[in-house]
Amino acid sequence: MLIEFNAQKRTLQGTGASRRLRRxxxxxxxxxxxxxxxxxxxxxxxxxxxxxxxxxxxxxxLTMLIDGGRQNVLLRDVQMHPFKRQVMHLDxxxxxxxxxxxxxxxFHFINAExxxxxxxxxxxxxHVMTELEVRCLPGDLPEFIEVDLQEVSAGHSVHLSxxxxxxxxxxxxxxxxxPVVAAITIPRGAAADEAPAADVQVAAPAPxxx
Numbered sequence: 001m002l003i004e005f006n007a008q009k010r011t012l013q014g015t016g017a018s019r020r021l022r023r024x025x026x027x028x029x030x031x032x033x034x035x036x037x038x039x040x041x042x043x044x045x046x047x048x049x050x051x052x053x054x055x056x057x058x059x060x061x062l063t064m065l066i067d068g069g070r071q072n073v074l075l076r077d078v079q080m081h082p083f084k085r086q087v088m089h090l091d092x093x094x095x096x097x098x099x100x101x102x103x104x105x106x107f108h109f110i111n112a113e114x115x116x117x118x119x120x121x122x123x124x125x126x127h128v129m130t131e132l133e134v135r136c137l138p139g140d141l142p143e144f145i146e147v148d149l150q151e152v153s154a155g156h157s158v159h160l161s162x163x164x165x166x167x168x169x170x171x172x173x174x175x176x177x178x179p180v181v182a183a184i185t186i187p188r189g190a191a192a193d194e195a196p197a198a199d200v201q202v203a204a205p206a207p208x209x210x
Contacts, residue, residue: 003051006043007041008067010041025045028041029042030091032092036094059103061073061095061141071094073092101135103133103134105131106144108144109125110146114149114150117156118184134169136168137168145166147163152183154184159180163181
């Protein structure tokens with residue numbers, strides 16, 4: 001998917017200049033990486049605010065339109081206002097098509113409703129991991145990685161080694177690690193309801209006194 005957005009070079013820098021930009025509906029940012037020096041840039045707030053709502057904007061190679069040219073970039077950092085719906089600053093990294101990149105890709109969990117642990121045993125899916133750091137060439141970067149839960153029973157989990165990686169994509173994990181991606185568990189209340197009732201002994205009534 002081709003995702004394009006607009007940017008302009010920023011000449012004035014500093015706290016005061018950034019504050020004036022934000023009051024004018026602009027967002028300060030920076031682009032770095034590659035063989036070029038870092039550059040101060042700015043964006044239209046409404047455009048990037050709506051782009052940031054898209055999951056793919058955070059995990060795709062993007063096309064920045066700047067000064068009549070195009071640059072392939074990755075979103076590396078977003079700073080939001082602590083309580084306003086306002087983007088404060090954006091960082092982007094230039095991408096070289098011939099060099100592998102490290103970035104995070106979201107998991108998409110499918111077929112949970114068909115899993116025996118959910119459909120037959122009343123379990124609940126727990127998403128232990130929601131994204132994965134990967135290494136790949138920019139052209140191989142997927143928008144997401146699917147995790148199929150169709151065969152998972154209650155009390156069982158899906159490890160990273162069982163997840164099918166897209167072609168050209170390798171997970172970045174510590175050597176020997178195989179983390180849990182998702183699990184299906186039985187709620188504690190449901191487990192108690194299904195447990196057999198304990199034997200209850202009722203004392204015989206005391207004889208009547210005459």
